[in-house]
Amino acid sequence: MTLIKSTVIWLVALATMVCSAQLKNQKTLSAKIHGNCEKCESTIENAGDIKDQSDVDWNKETKMAMISFDSLKTSIDEILKRIALAGYNNDIFLAPTDTYSRLPGCCQYKGAVKARGKSAGFNMDSETLDHVYSNQKMVRQETHLLSTVFDNYFVLKDALVNSDGITASASAKSLLRTIKDVQMEKLPTDVHMVWMKVLKPLEQDIGHIAATENINRQRVHFASLSRNIYEVLKISKPEVPVYYQYCPMASDGKGANWLSKEEIVKNPYYGSVMLSCGQTVETIKQ
Amino acid sequence: MSKIKGPLKFFFILAGILLPFKAMAQNVVRYNLTVTDTMVNYSGKAKRAIAVNGQIPMPTLTFTEGDIAEIVVHNKLKESTSLHWHGVFLPNQEDGVPYLTQMPIAPGETFTYRFPVIQNGTHWYHSHSGFQEQIGMYGSLLFLKKKDDPTFRKGIDDLPQVPLILSEWTDIKPENVHRMLHNANDWFAIKKGAVQSYTEAIQAGHFKTKLKNEWKRMLAMDVSDVYYDKFLINGKDESWLPQFKAGDKVRLRLSNGGASSYFWLTYAGGRITVVANDGNDVEPVEVDRLIIGVSETYDIVVTLPEEDVAYELLATPEDRTKSASIYLGQGRIQLNSRLPKLNYFEGMKMMNGMMNMDGSMDDMGMDMSYQKMDMNIVMYPEITGNTPIKSGGLKEQNGHSTHLNRDITTLNYGMLKAPQPTTLPKEAPVREFRFELTGNMNRYVWSLDNKILSETDKILINKGENIRIVLYNGSMMRHPMHLHGHDFRLLNGQGEFAPLKNVLDIMPMETDTLEFSANMEGDWFFHCHILYHMMAGMNRVFSYKNQTPNPYLPNKVWAYKKLQSESNMFHFMAENDFASNGNDGKIMVQNTRWSLGAEWRLGYHDEHGYETEVHIGRYIGKNQWFMPFIGFDWRYRKQHGGHEKNLFGQTSTKDHRAVLSLGAEYTLPMLIQLQGEVFIDGKIRFQLMREDIPVSPRLRGAFMVNTDKEYMTGFKYILTRNLSISTHYDSDMGVGVGATLNH
Known part of the structure; x- marks a missing residue:
């Protein structure tokens, strides 16, 4: 009898110790959470765990998580929501598509998904289409000998918007090639005159941009390059509207222009720092 | 809930x-x-x-x-x-x-x-x-x-529709919120993690930015003023609309009924089509997100793409502290990613560049208007990338999180276009008004042309006129300006299809033009719809000449005075430090221009002494950096030996003194208060003081030094809204530690 009694006391004591080391009002549930590797495990558990509130233990083989939580402080929904927001689908919540696509490769349990709506992929498609379309037109009409020059200019501009010096340098090289390919004699007289005037400085500026991967130096030359491209574009009248934009803060406060196919401002002189600084000063169209 | x-x-x-x-x-x-x-x-x-x-x-x-x-x-x-x-x-x-x-x-x-x-x-x-x-x-x-x-639009006006009203909740009584804002109480900033203190600045590599900011006499700026406990859609922070299924298009009629919160709207099921604004149809425009200003309404159409999935519409307040969700459809919930925390120091850096030393703003020659250039964008990590965090933070940063999406299309006013021409009667006479939106954060004064409602008469207009209003926002915050009883055309570049609105959100440094036909007689309020700005007096009244009497308001002259006084109320603050070496405290009663304050330092025995100063002053100028005052000083301190002399060789009479004074207070760069005072007995005193130096999110430093050779230095650690612990050294009373209570 005493033995039983002491054992019971021991058990009770043990149980209390275990309990006190754990959460108050503890409830434990298991839930399926998609994922693949150790990286997933730490992200899932980090997202789920909150001190004195919840504790998540995920098993990468079974994809099951043991979720313990203080039922007065939080709920299983709240915990699963946090895990989904970190990128991992479960029975209640689906992860945001952009968050999922940013997970490390080994964690992309669904395989690469195409993002809904206006994703980067979608954009690229439409841009390529545009490009093909304008090329066809050029071949057919032969009036827009300079389209490829302008298109390559826009590629260079986008690289600067993204503050990507390497791509900028590469696109400057192809811009230089297309400039050399222009058959000047086929240009209308007025365009020809302007082209003659700006050709030298154009080649110089593009050469400088191609020669470096330093984004700041590239931007210095891009300012004068843009002015000259503008001269040509204005006289040659593009088929689609082009926006001449201006940021007064660029070039150390002297201000600088650039050309864009979109009306919305994406500043090539600052990139992400002041992406929307600037305004459209002129819309050039036929 | x-x-x-x-x-x-x-x-x-x-x-x-x-x-x-x-x-x-x-x-x-x-x-x-x-x-x-x-x-x-x-x-x-x-x-x-x-x-x-x-x-x-x-x-x-x-x-x-x-x-x-x-x-x-x-x-x-x-x-x-x-x-x-x-x-x-x-x-x-x-x-x-x-x-x-x-x-x-x-x-x-x-x-x-x-x-x-x-x-x-x-x-x-x-x-x-x-x-x-x-x-x-x-x-x-x-x-x-x-x-x-x-004007019935098939495919829009016949869709199933749900009204959604956005709002926010704070546990603090709004009267107290208002008082705390006027007293530059930074409790809200602490709760929001937006104090932008020196230690945070150093960690973020922005020490110089912070220094320059204070040099230009700016307090830390935030995109909104109040900390809220909950954000709500139809009164709930999380709710369902289970009646919809895959393929359904739903028209959501959104109103922002929040007192001071702007909300970002994003939808997990794809892009959002905006079909109406402020109760007026607009040509449908597809966007990834939009911001709905305080008191604006937007009608949006969203689609449910897949079976057995519910899609989250997420409303995130501009300060991004929390959010509210409503789920459309049934099944597993497709979430939206949360908007990442603001990069406050990037915003501060930009503000530094835009702020002149005299407190005016310099737009550097950019003509900004109609929300087209969101200067806050420098603070949005989803567009500009995360600032590098120099620490081994607890949460592991995976290398992919800097992936940016610069192709987010955000709605701006320039994209709104009315479906029908909205031109005003051509033969009508035109009257133009210009207002500069003015304000200062330090004392939470918000006004038009540096005048609050109680300092202006009603603006008289004639029925049949076309009224044109040009607004320039010279303050550091955005303001949703609302006109009662009329829709105005927003001259946003859409020509005769200019959209009709009744609320204009105008961002700092923007110039916007609106016009309306004065066709409904009466007295109409024109005001900032941020409740706390309105109550601070950022209002005007447009009044039609020769209007018929209003049966509900027989005595209009008396009533207008009453209205004026409501937005220029006196507010009260009190603070006392119960320290081991004495009591330090003050009380203040202030309104937009006037300040009545009393300070005391009460020792526990005669050697430490007792003193109190009372000042009645008036703040001058737009930035309110200058305040002349008349004062009264009383002090008693038992002194052993001879009298002390001040820096000017004048004998100080600390043991017994009761004098009137004339003085002025001026805010110097670094937010240091310079106080000069001439007493009727010919004594002169200058003093430099700064309280509330934000050392860390909760730690504040203070110092004081004056020409009576008195000095003080101390620290305060803020525990709750009303309680801090403090320590200071005072030349009269020595070292002390204590607890500070404030109201």
């Missing part, structure tokens, strides 16, 4: 009987609204709120164009109330602004609003009395198109 307590059950039942009662004769649609006190629990604490027909938000009122609206308000509160019909064309006496268009509805009184519905669209209604809007008095107000309306 909100639980209505027992005694209100009666009204519940009453409302249940009365609400569905619609008298159809003469096409009159009647609602009975019973306004009662209630207790709610949004955050875990029971707090007072106001319910109408037992609910928060107030019930959605629906009418069809052509109806006569009859809304009977039963005021069961212990205070007066009113209801304003936001964005509605109606006779002036029905507009619901106490002391401007009617007398307040007194406790126990019943008041009937009655007006013909002559427009269609999404509107909302709210109390225009005191701070009642913040604690529950907001609701959706829908005017439907008639079926045979020539």
Whole structure:
């Protein structure tokens, strides 16, 4: 009898110790959470765990998580929501598509998904289409000998918007090639005159941009390059509207222009720092 | 979420009987609204709120164009109330602004609003009395198109529709919120993690930025002023609309009934099509997200793409502290990613560049207008990337998180276009008004042309004129400017298709132009719809000349004075440090221009002494850096040996002194207060002082030094809204530690 009694006391004591080391009002549930590797495990558990509130233990083989939580402080929904927001689908919540696509490769349990709506992929498609379309037109009409020059200019501009010096340098090289390919004699007289005037400085500026991967130096030359491209574009009248934009803060406060196919401002002189600084000063169209 | 307590059950039942009662004769649609006190629990604490027909938000009122609206308000509160019909064309006496268009509805009184519905669209209604809007008095107000309306849009106007009203909740009484804002209490910033202290600046590599910011006499800026415990859609921070299924298109009629929060709207099921704004149709435009200004309304259409998935519509306040969600459809919930925390120091850096030393702003030659250039964008990590964090933070940063999406299309006013021409009568005479939106954060003064309502008369206009208003925002915050009783054309570059609005969100340094036809006589409020800015006096009244008398407001001259005084109330603050070496404290009563303050330092024995100073002063100028005052000093301190001399060789009489003085206070760069004082006994004193140096999020430093060779230095650690622990060294009283209580 005493033995039983002491054992019971021991058990009770043990149980209390275990309990006190754990959460108050503890409830434990298991839930399926998609994922693949150790990286997933730490992200899932980090997202789920909150001190004195919840504790998540995920098993990468079974994809099951043991979720313990203080039922007065939080709920299983709240915990699963946090895990989904970190990128991992479960029975209640689906992860945001952009968050999922940013997970490390080994964690992309669904395989690469195409993002809904206006994703980067979608954009690229439409841009390529545009490009093909304008090329066809050029071949057919032969009036827009300079389209490829302008298109390559826009590629260079986008690289600067993204503050990507390497791509900028590469696109400057192809811009230089297309400039050399222009058959000047086929240009209308007025365009020809302007082209003659700006050709030298154009080649110089593009050469400088191609020669470096330093984004700041590239931007210095891009300012004068843009002015000259503008001269040509204005006289040659593009088929689609082009926006001449201006940021007064660029070039150390002297201000600088650039050309864009979109009306919305994406500043090539600052990139992400002041992406929307600037305004459209002129819309050039036929 | 909100639980209505027992005694209100009666009204519940009453409302249940009365609400569905619609008298159809003469096409009159009647609602009975019973306004009662209630207790709610949004955050875990029971707090007072106001319910109408037992609910928060107030019930959605629906009418069809052509109806006569009859809304009977039963005021069961212990205070007066009113209801304003936001964005509605109606006779002036029905507009619901106490002391401007009617007398307040007194406790126990019943008041009937009655007006013909002559427009269609999404509107909302709210109390225009005191701070009642913040604690529950907001609701959706829908005017439907008639079926045979020539502007009826198939595929939009026939979609299933849901009214959604956004709002926010704070456990702090709004009167106290207002007082805390005026006293530059930084409790809200602490709760939001937006103190932008020196240690945070150093960690972020922005020490110079912070230094320059204070050099230019700016307090840390935030995109919004108040910390809220909850953000709500139709009164809940999380809710469902399970009635929709895959393939459905849904029209959401959104109103922002928040007192001071702008909301970002994003949808997990794809892009958002904007179809109307401020109750007026616009040409549909597809965007990834939009921001809805305080008191604006937007109608959006969203689609549910897949079976067995519910899609989250996420409303995130501009300060991104929390969010509210509503799920459309049934099944597993497709979430939206949360908007990442703001890079405050990037914003500070930009502000430094834009701010001149004299407190005016320099737009560097950019003509900014119509939300096209969001200068806050420098703070958005989803566009500009995360600032590198120089620490082994607890949460592991995976290398992919810097992936940016610069192709997010955000709605701006330039994209809004009316479906029909909106031009004003051509032959009408044009009158132009220009206003600069002005304000200073330090004392929370918000005004137009540096004048608050109580410093201006009504602006007289003639019926039949075309009124053009050019607004320039010279303050550091955005303001949703709202005009009562009229829609205005926003001259946003859409020519004759300029969109019609009644709220204009104008960002810092923007210049926007709007125009309207003065076609409805009366006295119409024109004000910033951020409740706390409105109560600070950022208001004007447009008044038609020769108008017929308003039967609800017999004495208009007296009433206008009353209205003026409501937005220039005195507010009170008090603080005392109970320290081991004495008591240090002050009380202050201030309004927009005047300040009455008393400070004391009371030792525990005669050697430490006792002293008090009282100042009555008036703040001068837009930035209110200068305050001349008259003062009275009394002090007693038992001294051993000879009298002390000040820096000017004048003998100080610390042991017994009671003198009047003339002086002035001036805010120097680094926010240091320079005080100069001449006493009637010929003594002169200069003093430099700075309190509340933000050392870390909760630690504040202070120092004082003056020409009486007195000095003080100390620190304060803020524990709660009303309590800090402090330590200081004082040349009179020595070292002390204690607790500071503030109100």
